[in-house]
Amino acid sequence: MVNNDHTKPILEIRNVSKEFSGVYALRNVDMQILPGMVTAVIGENGAGKSTLMKIISGVYQRSEGNVMLNGKNVAFKDPKEAAENGVVIIHQELNLIPHLSITENLFLGNEITNKFGLLDYGRMHKKAKELLSLLQLDVDPKMAVSQLRVGQQQLVEIARALLHNSKVLIMDEPTSAISDQEVELLFKIINNLKNSGVAIVYISHKLNELFQIATRYEVLRDGQKVGEGFMKDTNHDQLVKMMVGRDLASFFKKDEHKQGAELLRVEDLCLRNPENKLDDLVHNVSFSLHRGEVLGICGLMGAGRTELLEAIFGLHPKHVSGKIFIDNEPHTICSVSDAIKAGIALVPEDRKLQGLILNMDVAQNTSLACLDNIISYSFISTRKENELSLSYIKSLNTKVPSPKIEVSKLSGGNQQKVVIAKWLATNPKILLLDEPTWGIDIGAKTEIYKLINDLAKQGMGIVMVSSELPEILAISDNILVLSESKLTGVFSRSEATEEKIMHAALTEKE
Amino acid sequence: MTNTKNITNKLAKFQSIIALLIMCIVLSFLSDKFMTGDNAWNVMRQISVNVIISVGMTLVILTGGIDLSVGSVLALAGAVTAGMLKFGAEFSDANLYIGFTLFGAMLGGIAVGAFLGWFNGITITRFKVPPFVATLAMLTIARGLTMLWTGGFPITGLGDNMAFIGTGWFLGIPMPVWISAFVVLAAVVLTKKTKLGRHIYAIGGNETASRLSGLKISKVKIIVYSLAGALSAIGGIIITSRLDSAQPNAGMGFELDSIAAVVIGGTSLSGGKGTILGTVQGALIIGILNNGLVLLNVSPFWQQVVKGFIILLAVVVEKLNSKKE
Incomplete structure (x- = not known):
């Protein structure tokens, strides 16, 4: 239907790099996505899979390199433009608005209007019904999305992607939240799409699943491409080896001591x-x-x-x-x-959301969990607070001009040291x-x-x-x-x- | 290069003081009544109630909340104090009459204010009602209670001792100014030097990180709303004293002047950022503006328009400054 020549890539990624404030999330990645088949993109957490998909679908802009769609260089400025060109992403986390109906979600941003400029619910519901029956989802499109199970919501996301007549459909961990029956159904749908010539990019950690559904694979590791090939020519162990075999943090020598x-x-x-x-x-x-x-x-x-x-x-x-x-x-x-x-002390995962009070200074953040230790006569002693902060700045080698600087101005590493200092100050x-x-x-x-x-x-x-x-x-x-x-x-x-x-x-x- | 940048940055910090100075200079040229001792005390006395309420409002806003009930709480607390003072408590069944001293009556009013604030705090923390809604409900509840308590009529004739609180002078300074100065001083110490103050800023700055650092979020918020209620009550007592009567519709719209003072003073409505002294400056700006416009015979309708624009201006300047950083 779209392009039945299964050897010519519909989407080609050439030498793409992406840098986030000095750190490369992707470096010189090449990849080919062929029509009419499922290409699995695999890699560990943080290998760069999601970043790459976000670049393809216009969520992020690449730092270097080219993305070619049907041989033409493209750079989508947002997911809407990508969708209009047939490149649609179904995100790992659901992007539905819970209180709106299925129809309203499906047509969000692409509403059908009548000649007075008002929403044409009749046509939208009809189209929604068609799409849902295609996905064997037997629910009323007027229902609020929040009333659906998570798996059904995932199907609504897919229906939204289908609405766009997509040529390239990216699925980021589509089975992470759905039941086994729904997985089976999803695979049936994927097979149908595949047969009609759509190129599917499939990201999943579940390797067994990939052997079932994917034709080709591409492996990323630390933002670089490390392997590609056909699923039939490889096995579970080989894929795992490709995913992990990266440089050890060899510059660090653990110093053995007794427990x-x-x-x-x-x-x-x-x-x-x-x-x-x-x-x-x-x-x-x-x-x-x-x-x-x-x-x-x-x-x-x-x-x-x-x-x-x-x-x-x-x-x-x-x-x-x-x-x-x-x-x-x-x-x-x-x-x-x-x-x-x-x-017990916990240095949480997200230092900006969970670790720091960003508009407070280094000293105030350091003392937050142990204020009782720096109080004399029920008043906070600024002198003790500064001493406390300075002692950790010194012992953790935090690079700050003074304890009075706002933590929002520090680099990630120094911010993390402030969070660690806060917890060490509680003497855990x-x-x-x-x-x-x-x-x-x-x-x-x-x-x-x-x-x-x-x-x-x-x-x-x-x-x-x-x-x-x-x-x-x-x-x-x-x-x-x-x-x-x-x-x-x-x-x-x-x-x-x-x-x-x-x-x-x-x-x-x- | 960096020097001039530093200077502009420092100037930005004092923008409200500069705005105040400019207003004073301009007004002293436009009106010969402005720069007089009498007028200065007049302004100070007029803003003292707003300053006291706005201190409480600042604490609430610093935690990321809002308190719309301050005006109604003020009215109820003033009425309770006036009622206790004038009528005492009479239990006809037991043939018992309890009279209250001025001090006792004032404590009663403040306790009522603190209790209503505590109630706000409970609905917000325990039942997760958004502060806007919880205190909006309290605005109506407290106003209704005031009407019930007073029967809709002012309570008047409260005696000279009571009148001293709102109209008296001590060491050459009006009593309301003494009270507001004391409240401001206590609040500055609270916010800058105590654990509670630090927790208030931390919770407003990042509630999740505060919870993960072991802070008792609900306890702090309940204390803050209770303080806001108690401070509104003090404001209510001053107003009741000044008018020598508790008016059932006292304090209508005070929440807006108070929020305006906090915002003009540079406190962020999203919490975590701001100072008590900033709020005092905000209240001064509003007070001097009102005073100046009256002296210049500007219509009160225009006064409202001007005040609205000043609030916008203050926030826009603040945003521009933070963008530059």
């Missing part, structure tokens, strides 16, 4: 999903942490890593079950202040770190590795969640792997390899 007594023991920790009682965000996880130990936690996005840390830190007291022992004493942690009293025994090196430059990363190592040496117990396997392998004494809310792998430093971890992380529900 002490058990500090933290977690038994059968569960965190129920507040929105769905049957679903656990963390399911029966047990582990222990010793003095001087660095425990790495890996897993794919949504595997329950952050939730595990939050459950320990007392952020979801109403939904947590299981036992927590600190120094062999049972503890119930119902709030952050309980956690701080018990000697147990330090939980969630993606501590996310989005910071190599220099600051190494300093943070060294800091983690030093803190462990002083007897602190450290739990670090990270999506970067090399970093986990470089600094952890032991490694836990989570997949779909469950613990699927426990490795000691000596036995862990990227392949083993990746296999455990890709373990799917039986």
Whole structure:
């Protein structure tokens, strides 16, 4: 229908790079998307898949390189322009407006109007009905999207993409939130689209799924392309190897030291999903942490890593079950202040949203969780506050002209050091770190590795969640792997390899 | 190059003081009544109630909230104080009559104000009602309670002691000015030097990060709304004293003047940013403007238009400045 010549690419990516304030998310990527087949784009978290798709669909603008559609150089300024040219993306997170009806969502930005300029609901509903029946979704298009199940909402997203007569359809993790029957249906739809000549770009972590549906694959790693080929010529292990085989954080040498007594023991920790009682965000996880130990936690996005840390830190007291022992004493942690009293600190994943008060200065951010320590006669002592801040600026080597500078003006690495300083100032025994090196430059990363190592040496117990396997392998004494809310792998430093971890992380529900 | 930039940046910090100075200079040329001692005390006395209420409003806005109920709370607290003072509490069944001293009656009024503020805080934190809606409801509730308490008529004849609060002088300075100065001083110390003050800024700056740092968000907000209620009550007592009567419709529209003072003073409505002294300057600007326009015989209708434009101007200048940064 569109182009039945399956050898000539409909979309070609040539030498594309994307830079975010000095950090390359993509570097010189070439890729060919052929019509009438599914091309799988695979890679670890942060490999650059989503960035690349956002460039193709006009969400981001590339820094360098060319994107050719049907042999013509294109640079879409926004997703609307891309859609008008037949390049449509279905995002990982749903982009529907919950209180509007299915029809209103489908035609959002492309409303059909009558000759008076008013909305022509009759025609829109009719067209919506057609699309929905094509997707075997038997619901009234006048229904509000919020009344649909997540899987059905995903289908509405797909229907919206179909409305555009798309030539290239990008699906970013389309099956992450839908049931098995819906997956089957989705695959049927994909096959139909494929047969009518649409090029489908399919991003998924679920390798088994890819062998079912995809014809070709392209592998990204650290923003660079590392492999391509036909699915029939490869296997699970080979793909995993391509995804992970990147440079270790070799510049960092872990300094071995003895571990002490058990500090933290977690038994059968569960965190129920507040929105769905049957679903656990963390399911029966047990582990222990010793003095001087660095425990790495890996897993794919949504595997329950952050939730595990939050459950320990007392952020979801109403939904947590299981036992927590600190120094062999049972503890119930119902709030952050309980956690701080018990000697636990959490450096959260998103330092700007969760870690810092951006319009406060370095000193004020540093003292926020331990204000009681710098109060004399019920007044905050600015002198003590500055001393506290300066001592951490010195020990963490934070690059700031003065403790009085607003944290919003600092670089990512220095901001992260301020968050870490805030938590070290509470004198924790147990330090939980969630993606501590996310989005910071190599220099600051190494300093943070060294800091983690030093803190462990002083007897602190450290739990670090990270999506970067090399970093986990470089600094952890032991490694836990989570997949779909469950613990699927426990490795000691000596036995862990990227392949083993990746296999455990890709373990799917039986 | 950087030097001139520094200077303009520093000037930007003092823009409201500069605006104040310019207004004073211009007005002193236009009217020979403006730059007199009498007029200065007049302005100060007139703005003192707005300053007191706006201090509470500043605290609320710093947490990212808003309090629309200040005017009604002011009226109820003034009426409660006046009623307690004049009629006491009479329990005819037990043949019991309790009279109140001025101090007792004022405490009663302030307690009522604090209680209504606490109620605001509870609905906002416990029941997650947006501050705008919660305090809008309280605006109506407190006004209704005032009407019920007074029967719709002013309570008058409160005695000389009561009148001293609003009209008396102490050490050559009007009492309302003493009270507002004391409130401002206490609030400056609270915001700059105490844990509570720091928590107020932190919560307004980033509530999620504050919660993750162990701050008790609900407790802080409840305290702040209670303080705003108590400060409105103090304002209500001053007004009642000055008029020697508690008017059931006292304080109508005061929430708007108060929000205007806070905004002109440079406090961000999204929270986390702003100062008490900025608000004082904002209240001064509004007060001097009102005073000047009256002295110049400008129609009160025009006064409102001008005040509206001043609010816009203040916010636009603020936005332009923050963009430059």
